[in-house]
Amino acid sequence: MSKFEITPGQLVEPKAGRDSGKYYLVIKVIDDKYVLAVDGTARRLENPKKKNIKHLILHTKIAGEIADKLKSDERISNVEIRRAIEYLIGNTEELPF
Numbered sequence: 001m002s003k004f005e006i007t008p009g010q011l012v013e014p015k016a017g018r019d020s021g022k023y024y025l026v027i028k029v030i031d032d033k034y035v036l037a038v039d040g041t042a043r044r045l046e047n048p049k050k051k052n053i054k055h056l057i058l059h060t061k062i063a064g065e066i067a068d069k070l071k072s073d074e075r076i077s078n079v080e081i082r083r084a085i086e087y088l089i090g091n092t093e094e095l096p097f
Contacts (some may be wrong), residue, residue, distance in 0.1 A: 009067025011059040011088045012037060014051070023085050024049070025063055027070060040081030061088045 006012075010026045012035070024037035027048055035056075036048035043049045063084035069076050 006035060006053060006058060007062060007067065008070040009063045009084075011061045011063070011085065012051070013057040013059065015055055015057055017055075019049075023089055024051070025066060025081055025085060027076075038078075038081055039085060040078040044078050045076060045081065059088070063088060 006026060006029055008026050008028060012024050012026055014020050014022065014024075022039060024039050024043065026035045026037050027045070028036040030036060030050070033053055035051050035053060037043065037051045037056075038045055038048045066076060066080065066084050068074075
C-alpha cells in the first residue's frame with residue numbers, strides 16, 4: 001500500500017457518508033491515521049472534525065497561504081478557510097500563492 005503525504009492546508013473530500021460531496025481543509029495532522037479538518041461553515045476552526053485518512057479523497061491542491069499561516073501559528077479566520085476552499089474547487093490549477 002502506497003503512503004500519501006498529507007499536509008496542513010491540503011484539500012480533502014470524504015469518500016462516503018453524510019459528508020460526501022463536501023470539501024475540507026486539513027488544519028492538523030494528528031498521526032498517520034487521523035487529521036483535523038474544517039470547512040469554515042459547519043465545521044469551523046473552533047470545532048474541527050477528526051477524520052480518518054483512509055476515508056478521505058486526498059486532492060493534490062493545497063491552500064498555500066493557509067498552510068504558511070498554520071506553520072507559523074498565525075491566526076486564520078473561517079472566512080479565509082471558506083475562500084480558500086472555494087478557490088481550490090473552482091480552479092483546476094494549483095494555487096499561485
